Amino acid sequence: MQSETTVLDRSDIQGFVLRGYRMPHAAYLFYRFTDGPAARKWLADMVDPVTTAEEWDAAPSWCANVALTYPGLEALDLPTESLDSFPAAFRQGMAARAAEHLGDVGDDLLGNWEPEPPFASRGVHAMLMLSAHERGELEQRVRAFRERAGAGGGLEEVGCEHAAALGGAHAEREHFGFRDGISQPVLRGSGLEEHAPPGRPPVKPGEFLLGHPDERDAVSALHPALLGRNGTYAVYRKLSQDVPAFRRFLHAEGRGDPDLLAAKLMGRWPSGAPLALAERADDPLLASCAKHNNAFDYLHDELGFCCPRGAHVRRAHPRTGSPSERRHLLIRRGLPYGPELDDGASDDGADRGLVGVFLNASIERQYEFVQREWINAPDFDGLQDDPDPIAGPGGGTFTWQGRRPRWLRGLPRFVTVRGGEYFFVPSITALRLLSDTPAP
Ligand code: HEM
Structure with a gap:
C-alpha cells in the first residue's frame, strides 16, 4: 500500500x-x-x-x-x-x-x-x-x-x-x-x-x-x-449546442433580465461568479479570483433560493460535503467547436458546441453516474420533472426556487450528443x- x-x-x-x-x-x-x-x-x-x-x-x-x-x-x-x-x-x-x-x-x-x-x-x-x-x-x-x-x-x-x-x-x-x-x-x-x-x-x-x-x-x-x-x-x-434556441429562451422567459435567468439555469453568472456567493448580481471581481470563486457549497441554501437545486453546476457537483460525493468527480478538458455566433446575430444554421473530454478512473462510477443520475434524471435531489436545464435532454421543467417560485415548463433541448466513445x-x-x- x-x-x-x-x-x-x-x-x-x-x-x-x-x-x-x-x-x-x-x-x-x-x-x-x-x-x-x-x-x-x-x-x-x-x-x-x-x-x-x-x-x-x-x-x-x-x-x-x-x-x-x-x-x-x-x-x-x-x-x-x-x-x-x-x-x-x-x-x-x-x-x-x-x-x-x-x-x-x-x-x-x-x-x-x-x-x-x-x-x-x-x-x-x-x-x-x-x-x-x-x-x-x-x-x-x-x-x-x-x-x-x-x-x-x-x-x-x-x-x-x-x-x-x-x-x-x-x-x-x-x-x-x-x-x-x-x-x-x-x-x-x-x-x-x-x-x-x-x-x-x-x-x-x-x-x-x-x-x-x-x-x-x-x-x-x-x-x-x-x-x-x-x-x-x-x-x-x-455536444452540439443550440445557441439561437438558448438565447430565444432567455429573452422570452427572462422577464427583462436574461442574465439572471442564465445564471439560475447554470448556477454561475456568465462571468463565472457562482450564485452561491453572488446571489443578486454578477461579481466579476470575485470571478477573477480563482481560489475564492470556487470556495463554496450549498449547505446554507438547501431550498435552492440562491442557486436552484436543479442548476447545471449544482447537480454536476452538489457540494454536500459527503465523502461519497468525492467518488463522482470529473476532470473536464475540451474546447468549443464551430463558429461563434455574435451577440444579437440571427440563427446562421451552423453547428457549434463543445468537444467534451471528461477524465476519470471509473467510467461507471464517475462519468456514467453523473450523466445518468445527476444530469439526465428528472428526479434529481427530490425534484420531480427537472432534468439538467443546460445539458439535459429538454422537455421537462426548470424549477426556480424562491419565496415566489417559478416553474418554467416544456424546456427546449439546448444540447444534443453527436457522438462519443x-x-x-x-x-x-x-x-x-x-x-x-x-x-x-
Ligand atoms: C454543452 C454542454 C455543457 C455546457 C455548455 C457546460 C457548461 C458548464 C459551465 C459553464 C460550467 C461552469 C464552469 C466551471 O465550474 O468550471 C460547468 C461546470 C461543470 N460541468 Fe458542465 N457543461 C456541459 C456539459 C456537461 C456534462 C455532459 C457534464 C457531465 C456529465 C458536465 C459536468 C460539469 C461539472 C462536473 C462541472 C463542475 C461543477 C462544479 O464543480 O461546481 N457538464 N459546465
Whole structure:
C-alpha cells in the first residue's frame, strides 16, 4: 500500500491529465488500425512526442497526447488476460451503454450520431489529441502527424475534429456565453495542491489514476499492473449546442433580465461568479479570483433560493460535503467547436458546441453516474420533472426556487450528443508496453 504522501511521477503521466493546457487550438484525429504490427510501430513512434505532465512545466508551444479504445487494444493483439482486466464499461464502449448507463434519450441516441468518426459502429481505435497556442502551429503539427501516420501504413484516419477557444471578450467561454473550466478537482501528490480552493482538499489520486489508492483506499489495476498504473480513462463526447434556441429562451422567459435567468439555469453568472456567493448580481471581481470563486457549497441554501437545486453546476457537483460525493468527480478538458455566433446575430444554421473530454478512473462510477443520475434524471435531489436545464435532454421543467417560485415548463433541448466513445489514456510506461518498446 502506498503512503498518503506519494508524489506522482509526472514524467509517466500524460500532461493533460494533471492540468488543462489552456491552449486555444486543438485537433482530435481518429484512427482505425488496419494492421497490428504496423499500429504498434506507430504507437512506438508516439512515445517520444507525447507530452508528459513533467514536460508541460516547460510551457511547450504545442502538445500531443494519445488514447486508445477497447477495439483498438484488441487490434493491437493484447493478451486475453490484459483485455479481460479492463472494466466492462470501457470494453462495451459508449454506443452500447448510451441508453441504459448514460440515460441518453431521444436525439442523443446513436441513430442521430454523426457518421464520422464511426463511433456508433465502434470503428475508432485511437485518438491523437493535438493542442497549440497558435493556429498555424497546430496545422503544421496536424500535417506532420498525418504524414507520420501515412508513412508506416497500418492505420487509417477515420475522422478529425477541430476545436478552438472563442475569440475576444469571449475567450475561456463556451458558446452559451459562460466562462468554463473553473472548477476542477486537484490531485494529491500532483504538486498542484496549493491550487485547491479553501474547504475542498485535494482528492486521492486513485480517483483519476489507475494503480493508486482512491478515496476508499482501493486501487484499480489492470493486468499487468504496469499497464494500468498512471493511466486513466477519457470520455469523449461531442455536444452540439443550440445557441439561437438558448438565447430565444432567455429573452422570452427572462422577464427583462436574461442574465439572471442564465445564471439560475447554470448556477454561475456568465462571468463565472457562482450564485452561491453572488446571489443578486454578477461579481466579476470575485470571478477573477480563482481560489475564492470556487470556495463554496450549498449547505446554507438547501431550498435552492440562491442557486436552484436543479442548476447545471449544482447537480454536476452538489457540494454536500459527503465523502461519497468525492467518488463522482470529473476532470473536464475540451474546447468549443464551430463558429461563434455574435451577440444579437440571427440563427446562421451552423453547428457549434463543445468537444467534451471528461477524465476519470471509473467510467461507471464517475462519468456514467453523473450523466445518468445527476444530469439526465428528472428526479434529481427530490425534484420531480427537472432534468439538467443546460445539458439535459429538454422537455421537462426548470424549477426556480424562491419565496415566489417559478416553474418554467416544456424546456427546449439546448444540447444534443453527436457522438462519443470511451478511451484509455495510457501512461508512458504503458505506451511502451503496448508498442513493445523497451524502456530507455
Ligand atoms: C454543452 C454542454 C455543457 C455546457 C455548455 C457546460 C457548461 C458548464 C459551465 C459553464 C460550467 C461552469 C464552469 C466551471 O465550474 O468550471 C460547468 C461546470 C461543470 N460541468 Fe458542465 N457543461 C456541459 C456539459 C456537461 C456534462 C455532459 C457534464 C457531465 C456529465 C458536465 C459536468 C460539469 C461539472 C462536473 C462541472 C463542475 C461543477 C462544479 O464543480 O461546481 N457538464 N459546465
